[in-house]
Amino acid sequence: MPTNKNHIREEVWKRMEAEKIGRFPFPLKNRIPNFKGAEKAADYVTTLPAYRESKAVKINPDAPQLPLRAQVLIDGKTLLVPTPRLKAGFIQVKPEWVPQGEEKKAASLTHMKRYGKELPLRDIPRIDLIVAGSVAVHKDGRRLGKGEGYADREYAILTELGNPKVPVVTTIHSAQLVDADIPIERYDLSVDWITTENQIFSTNTPYPKPTGIDWHQVTEEEKEEMPVLAEISRLVRGE
Numbered sequence: 001m002p003t004n005k006n007h008i009r010e011e012v013w014k015r016m017e018a019e020k021i022g023r024f025p026f027p028l029k030n031r032i033p034n035f036k037g038a039e040k041a042a043d044y045v046t047t048l049p050a051y052r053e054s055k056a057v058k059i060n061p062d063a064p065q066l067p068l069r070a071q072v073l074i075d076g077k078t079l080l081v082p083t084p085r086l087k088a089g090f091i092q093v094k095p096e097w098v099p100q101g102e103e104k105k106a107a108s109l110t111h112m113k114r115y116g117k118e119l120p121l122r123d124i125p126r127i128d129l130i131v132a133g134s135v136a137v138h139k140d141g142r143r144l145g146k147g148e149g150y151a152d153r154e155y156a157i158l159t160e161l162g163n164p165k166v167p168v169v170t171t172i173h174s175a176q177l178v179d180a181d182i183p184i185e186r187y188d189l190s191v192d193w194i195t196t197e198n199q200i201f202s203t204n205t206p207y208p209k210p211t212g213i214d215w216h217q218v219t220e221e222e223k224e225e226m227p228v229l230a231e232i233s234r235l236v237r238g239e
Helices: 004-020 038-045 063-074 151-159 221-224 226-239
Strands: 056-059 078-082 089-095 117-119 129-131 136-138 168-171 193-195 200-202
Touching: 004 136, 038 063, 038 168, 038 193, 056 063, 063 078, 063 168, 129 151, 151 226, 221 226
Parallel strands: 056 078, 056 129, 129 168, 168 193
Antiparallel strands: 078 089, 089 117, 193 200
């Protein structure tokens, strides 16, 4: 029987705190937790053919994925990062906009806008790989974020805009791998690869990715909180 999602999250945050696996920013709770070994997990991602062949990579803005965001720029790829709560859509940072040696700074949420620019949805390039932060992940590809559903919705947004199906990888600490029966809905984003501080593996996930936004689930209030939804509605649905 599926376990309560919040219970799984609480258990992971608690374990990471007890085992002193986490690192700044604290507290770990209610966020995508940063962890010791995040750099090693990022290194594993760069071994994937899907990464090596990619030109544009979308990565979540959280602390544990900072090493990978910086590496994307070092490797000459375009970085796309969702703005907080998707208020302004996505920020694009092209490698040629970043002076050598400043990639980590350019990939940090604090300084990203100085190096990149907010991108209108109609100008988003084709994205070849998505990196999603997670609180907990099952080895079959089911994942839990911090509970606000942004990774799921971002994937759905890209699909609505005509981006082809994109492979998804998550970087986590091995303590975030769970055996719990994570509930999954049709709008939840599954992952194709998991990398930790000591391994990389394919999930061979049987769970399909979101095929677009379920507009019946989108309220007018959500459109106000997330203007990007109203913009997509205009672009795609002519509303």
